[in-house]
Amino acid sequence: MKEESGNYQPYSYFQLMEVSLRELLVEKGIVTDAQVAEEVEAMRKRTPAVGAGVVAKAWTDPGFKARLLADGTLGCIELGIEVAALKLVVVENTPDVHNVVVCTLCSCYPRMLLGIPPEWYKSRNYRSRTVREPREVLSEFGLQLNEQMKIRVHDSTADMRYLVLPMRPAETDGWSEERLASIVTRDCMIGVAVPKSH
């Protein structure tokens, strides 16, 4: 579709479906416009910064890191993060193992920690190829892993959600938690990138 400012754009099929369903739900008194707006606002507030804070804490507090790896949900609660139904599994990158997360069935994603998933995470390309040829997919993200590195792919098929705990870059000694969090991107926590100190 050609995007020209000022031109009338008809709704796409899915936009139309969303508006119709929302208006029906409001009309029937099942939800109010205010509740919908509130939920959208809450969704927009969740950003990868929440997850980055968890990672930075784990990098600086070995006790917390051990508890987080043992039970991701309890780890988040400890930091006061509202996790609700989130059953979190935190998987740790090491010098020998690299973790990457995908949901082949739909697009399960730890929204409480990372916000709204990127478009590519929901694409058929990423979903079908990551389980089958992870090394190729990662290289397309610009992440070249050496041949000795083992790749562990997590297919998020049911009730668990996954967060990758990346390795802390070597040149970050003495960095504050806040500065550490600033280099932990969304992609690092999905496992298609690794943090860089510069």
Next chain:
Amino acid sequence: MKSGSAPDFPRFKPGDVVRVRKAYPLGHIRTPFYIRGHSGVIERICGTFGNPEELAQQRSGEPKQPLYRVRFQQKDVWPGYKGNPGDVLEVEIFQHWLE
């Protein structure tokens, strides 16, 4: 599939070798096609959850099903897999799909 006879306590423990049932029932199934018929090892027990195949039909989801993370060797899953022979794939599978 009828899951009424399935117990809601874990029959498997971490380290057990399990095989994913090679079945193709209709409906909302959370077991990916590509993993059916393959063998792996229980990595951990995730807890018990309402059976998604029942919940999708607006039924109660009872009896709840234990959920496992099962670890598969990539070279066993994909013929001609290229990459490190130690590469693995971990998938969440409900108990009634394991044997």
